[in-house]
Each structure stands twice: as structure tokens, then as C-alpha cells.
Amino acid sequence: MALDTSEKLNSLGFAKPPSETRVVVAMSGGVDSSVVAAQLASEGYDVVGVTLQLYDHGAALAKKGACCAGLDIHDARRVAEEMGFPHYVLDYENVFKDAVIDEFADSYLAGATPVPCIRCNERVKFKDLLETAKDLEADCMATGHYIQRKMGPEKAELHSAADDARDQSYFLFSTKQEQLDYLRFPLGHLPSKDATRELASKFGLSVADKPDSQDICFVPNGNYAAVIEKLRPGAAEPGEIVDVEGNVLGQHNGVIHYTIGQRRGLGIGGLADPLYVVRLDVDAKQVIVGPKELLSTRTIPVREINWLGDALLTSQEEWHVLVRVRSTRPPKPAIIRPISETEASVELLTPEDGVSPGQACVFYDADSTRIFGGGWIWRGY
Template sequence: MSDLLDFALAPLRTHPTLRQGDRILAAMSGGVDSSVMAALLHHAGYEVIGISMQLFDKKTTRDSDGKCCTLDDFQDARRVAYEMGFPHYVMDFEAKFRDTVIEGFIQGYLNGETPSPCIRCNQHLKFSALMDRANSMDAAFVATGHYSTISLAEGKWHLRKASDAAKDQSYFLFHHTQESLARTLFPLAHLTKPEVRQLGAELGLHLAEKAESQEICFVTQDRYDAFLESEGRDPGRGEGEIRHLDGRVLGHHQGYWRHTIGQRRGLGVASTEPLYVVRIDPDTNTIWLGPESGLMSRDLVARELSWVDGAPAAPIACEARIRSRAPEAEAIVIPLPDGRVKVAFAEPQRAIAPGQAVVFYRDGEVLGGGWIDGR
């Protein structure tokens, strides 16, 4: 056994509740991370059942860089399972994916928001629907290839950032609770991507050097607005005004849902100053532009809150992240009577976009998060 493989297996050996021979449902997309995760668990002696999730009507092959979840990807997952010697199944979650992820994505844009479908998929499919399947198959755990750390201390489960800051995916996992963390495994949390690829080669996987997928899986068009058009979801309001924050009409747009907060290019207006989309108003079919200073805000309101260890009854100090690639910023989270929270930042934040997630951290640990309602 190589030093790297021994290092990779160490957290599994010391896991507080995982036992040798436990049955584990391994979510396999056909990518490098999930394939190495499943192969690693099998190598460690657990009873692995590989599951690929049929989420939408897939094309046979990859037709553009970055797209994922094709039938070729499923064939890669099946081949890994066959070569390692554990079963693999494709399960149909297409209807649930349509209802909870695709419809939410479409409705978000029609509401003037910037949706985050990958988080919704994690929340409703990978760690909800898949957990239900685990229950029906008497599996003790669900495992995925996410880069985030789960630990147990003082009787509580904790969700923290991964060891590799460049690959950390904790922002996308804020919906976890004590109950779900107790039955979830992230075997790659302490590894870097080069180490994962090296492990894939050591374990004999044919896809160790396979390219990563980073695009929204169900949007095969070059632009999301083309996807909405293909779905027949143009709200039909047509041309609307583009206004400056000072009230001037600067031009006209061809659909408010074609624009996002912070957008600067492709606005179709002439101006002597750099202008950005600072507000989208579906009710009046208006896009509002302003200088970069108009993107800055010290607070936001968030809805649909989820907390790893229960909702706070009083304001809490933490760090908050408003986008997956944004740094955390010092903030106070203030519970509101209607179940939402107000997030007050110590310093102004740029381009807070309704529909995106805001995630709360303290010293690298995820406390919870929710969906931005407005600012």
C-alpha cells in the first residue's frame, strides 16, 4: 500500500460510527472525484453500491467542454464499478429534479433572481432523495465526492471546510443538519485534486485524468436565457426600459430575465461612465443601472434558512459568504419575526444578488445558510 493510499484511508479507519462491512450508497456521476471516492470505499472493505442519478434527458456524448452527466459519464461510472467489483445502478430522479431544480432555476430568473441550481440539487436530490433510497436499501451511509469535512465532537456533528481551500465545496452544503451529517461521508475531504487523480491511477481507474465538469448540467445551450426560451418560459413582457438610478431612461432591453446583478457587458446602452445592473424589477419590467458604488450594500435579508445545529434565538456574530467564490466577510445575523434573517456586514459587499445563497461560517465551520431575498 502506498503512503498516499494509506493517508487517504486513515479518516475512514477512525470514523466514529463507520464500521467495517457497512453498506454505503456511493453517488457516482462518472467524474474523477466520485469514482475515486467509491473505489476508495470498496478498497477499504465496505459494501459499496454505486448509484448514478438520472436527472434529465441526457445526450449520449459530451458535445461541449465542461458539460456533465451524459450517458458516457454513466458508462464511466458503470465501468469503474465493474472493474472494482461492486454493483452499480442508475436510478430515475428525473421528475423530482424537474420539479425542485429545473423549475426553481427557471422561476428564479423570471423573479429577477440569480438562482444556484447546484445547491438545490445537493439539497433535494443527493442528500434527500438519495438518503430515502439508502433507507430502502438498508444502507448506513450516503457518500459523495464533495470536498468538505464532517467530524463529531462533544456529541455534535460539525461541517467544516475541506483541507484544500482551492477545492472546498462547503458553501454548497449548508443545508446539512445533525441528522444528515450523521449518515453522510465525504472521503475526499482531506485530499487535494492532484492527490485524488494519483489515487485514481493507483487504484487502476481508467478515468484518472478525465477533465472536470463545471457547467450547469441541464443547460446545453451557450446561454441560460436560450435555455429559458427553449423551455417556452419567456414571460412575454417583451421590451422594457433600462433606467439609470437617477431616473433617466437609457435604452430598452429585450427581457429583464436576460440580465443579472453586477452585469456590465451586453447592456446595449451608451454611457460615458461604467454602468452595472444594480436592480432588476420584474413587476415594472425595468432594468436599473448605476455606477459600481450602486452595487455596494451593508446588509441583506435571507429566507429558507437551514442550520447545522439549530436556529439561533438571538443575533450571532460570524463570517458570511454571498457567492461560492467570494471571501467570507464579518457579519451579524439577526433573526426576524417571520423566520427570515437580516445579515448586517461590517463592510459593504459588492453585487449581492437575490436568489444566491448566503452561508454562515465561524472559524472555517459552517453554521448554516439561506437564500438571499433582497438587500
């Protein structure tokens, strides 16, 4: 449905004054979401701040300064007080554990490399919290994510952030169309993080100089294995490190300590050529290593696809797009060949190294900044 522009719209896209527009702001306690709340409050919107308590802040899993930790809840509340709008803290510990943490642990035990931040956005922030915003009779929900929502000729579209260095599209590909219709991302058009901090200083926010939080809030110091061992005691069973021909090269103390593409820390030094983890066999408790060329992948099976294009995914036999297979890598040319509305085979025109099951494969329009959604890489190589 085309947008009716006969009435003047406010900055959030509604044909009424900001004072009559209620917006729930998802506040993590960091600079980004605090600036969103402060900006909207300064524009006269009826702002309600909501912060999620996602885990026990006294537990060993939580790390200092992480998203949604105890200090961050205090910081979010303080920003709300400074800017004069109500703020609520919701206990989502059980939801977060069931929807994110447990799957994270189980995926690693299955030899995959999960991305829990995507599941958190998909299953908690953009699902349960969004429903809470509707219960509060909000017209929309705003977040501090660096991504853009633009109105296209057919519907609201998801676009990459103006600042490539801050773009969070990889972590938001699973946003459903009905969620996108309700969400707003006021920071997506900013040229840099410095611009965000300048706004924080302009509003006199106490968090203006606060460091950025880490992506995975419940993993201390990036030690995934330690978290999994705490969640699943006895999961790290020892086994063999073998080459692709089955020759035993060494021993390991648990498959969960390894990821596809890993080179360092294998404990099998003294070999003429460097070896990389090319496959994890959970059932056999084996870490399979080989030369770098074995990491090269051209065809990727993808499932659980969330498609945001105007036409159905299956309306074409091939889609020529760009895809990103890791958050730290730029999008590369590829061809999507749909199998169903939720499953496809993706051919990379230039092979990628270290493609791992459990990671996301995100689709981008080759001719614009639009995101067509994406899916989950699901099979070993």
C-alpha cells in the first residue's frame, strides 16, 4: 500500500503532533539507545523507556559493562530522569535463557557457531518487547540500532546504515515485515558514531563517554567454551585431532573449544604446512584439520529464510544479489536459488573461507542499500 502523503508527517512518520505520538524506546543503558530516547523526548514525543533485565547480574555469566547488565539498567534509568520521561525495567531472564542462551549452548555442542545477538533481536527485543510496546498503546518502538527503515513504493524497507563501519544489518536480517512496520531506527542515517556521541553531549547525558558494549552480553572475555561448560557440565569431552584422511595428529579437550577456520591454538605444531579446522565431527568427538584451500566454499545451503523483498522468494528461479556470511566481512556477489519460501541454495561467485553452520547468510540488493533478509547456514563443509 502506497504511503498517503496528503497530511504532514512527523519525524516518525505519523500524521499527528509528536506530543500525541507515543513511542517506546528500547534502552540498553548505552550511548546509542540513550541518544534515541533523548532526541525523541526533546522533539516533544510521548517517550516511554523500557529496559530488559536479561540475566542474573550477580551470576558468573554476566560481564561488567555488557549490554543489559546491572550498571546499564541504572544508566538507562538515570537518562530517563535527566530527560523527564517514564522508565520501566522488565524481567526477561527466563525468556532470554529459553530463547537465546540455551540454543547458544546446544548449537555449540552440535558443532555450529551460533550468533545469539540475532536470536535476541528476533525472539526477545523485536517479539516480546515489541508486544509490550503495543500493550502500552505506543504508536511505534524505537531502538538504537544502526540500520535504516525507509518507505518504498510497496512497503517499509530495511536498508543498511549510512555508516558502513557501524552497520548492524547482519544482526537484524530476521526482522519480520510486520515488525519493520512498527519499528523505527533514528540513528541509521548518522554518518558516524562520533555524531551520536556529539548528540549525547548536546543533551548533557551522563553516558556520553560510556564505552560501547560487547556484542554477546553473557560471554565473559569472549570465552565461549567456559560459558558452555557452565551451562552444560561435562559437555567438553576429549577426543582426537585428525587430518582429512583420518590420521591422528593430536588430542583435544573438547570440540566446543574449536571453530571452523581456526588455525591458532590447535596444539599440533611441528608440521611443515599450517593446518586449519575444516570440520567438526561432534558424534566422533573429532576435530578435522586440513590445508586452507579446504576451507574455500562456493555453495551454501540456507534455511529459516526471512525474505523482505517485494515479490515472493520463489517468484524467480534465481536472484542475483550480494550476501554477507560473517558480520566482519563485506557483502559479495552471489546467486540465490530458492528451494522453498524458507530454504535456498546460495552460490558465491567468489568462494569464501571459513563458512560455518550456525552463522547467518544475509541478502542485499546489488543496486541499492536495501536488505532482502537472509537465513541460517545449516550444514557442515
